[in-house]
Amino acid sequence: MSIWYTINLGDAMLAGESLDQIKNIFLLEYSKRESPKDIALFVRHESEGRLHCEVKIYFSPASFFGSIRVSQRN
Numbered sequence: 001m002s003i004w005y006t007i008n009l010g011d012a013m014l015a016g017e018s019l020d021q022i023k024n025i026f027l028l029e030y031s032k033r034e035s036p037k038d039i040a041l042f043v044r045h046e047s048e049g050r051l052h053c054e055v056k057i058y059f060s061p062a063s064f065f066g067s068i069r070v071s072q073r074n
Contacts (some may be wrong), residue, residue: 009022040059043057
């Protein structure tokens with residue numbers, strides 16, 4: 001079983017700019033690799049019963065390179 005990676009962007013009301021940056025980096029890397037089928041990124045809003053939800057981004061194992069680049073920018 002492969003390990004998926006996640007980045008928690010925090011409060012959904014404040015995550016828009018970071019989410020846009022991550023999407024842009026991901027799409028750039030995805031196109032450079034000629035759109036491989038094993039690269040994926042999923043965005044999920046999770047509340048866990050709290051008032052405000054958090055935005056979490058899940059990266060497939062093959063796309064982990066993108067989350068490393070994102071972590072280095074923050």
